[in-house]
Amino acid sequence: MIYTVTFNPSLDYIVSVEDFQLGMTNRTDSELLLPGGKGINVSTVLKNLGIENTALGFTAGFTGNEIRRKVEEIGVKADFIQIREGVSRINLKLKSIDGTEINGQGPDIGKEKVEELLSRLDGLREGDVLVLAGSIPASMPDDIYKNIMKRLTGKGIMIAVDATRDLLVNVLEYHPFLIKPNNHELGEIFDAEIKTREEVIPYARKLQEMGACNVLVSMAGEGAVLAASDGSCHMAPAPKGNLVNAVGAGDSMVAGFLAGWMEKKDYVHAFHMGIAAGSASAFSEYLAKREEIEAVYQTI
Incomplete structure (x- = not known):
């Protein structure tokens, strides 16, 4: 079974405004309300590819209930831990101005709830896959990813990590099966500017020397x-x-790579599936469906 963890899931309110003006009343041209968070995105694309999986994490309040409902509506098993106080965040994403978004904070997560999650992860068995993806709330310890991997060491669980800076670097000693920084995040780790695919290679190798098994680096249009x-x-x-x-x-790239690897245990196929899934989602209104991913795969 594949499990994804989203520590701070959201309702993503994705809107398009044809002529956005600051200080004015703007009206949307299109709207989408979707469950969000990197782990949930991975779960969604895996399900679209026909792979059953379980989404773990924390939810709170009426928005948390809606996140759970929408995740289950997709067909993913939702096994979120309910936080009694606060509400899960709403993220506003302005699609018509690329990269413009306002993300909420999310609820505070107490130590007892963190322990509850760790206890659930203790139930993973040899051959299971775990995806740790995204940022963590300020209320959580910043070594949570590292602690999870340390706790699961030796159990035969394949772990993928999609995080930034210290969250990512600190897990490398526990040999994650897959990490997926983009070129900008890779550059931040090594204080370098990385623009070409060729420039990625030596830094990706350094991450392997630090403990990563497979390093998948996305570069948008490159x-x-x-x-x-x-x-x-x-x-x-x-x-x-x-x-x-x-x-x-x-997130779609992570899902595609894992799906490809599980299908054939072949790195070229997994790499191409990752590219196809990531690109197909970028070409779609929402996360890509199987037929869209397969269509892009044929062009690689």
């Missing part, structure tokens, strides 16, 4: 790079298509 645990390195340009909505493209 494509992607995979430094694989068998010593091979793969590069590919971005598939051609019209960018519609970049929200969740990186």
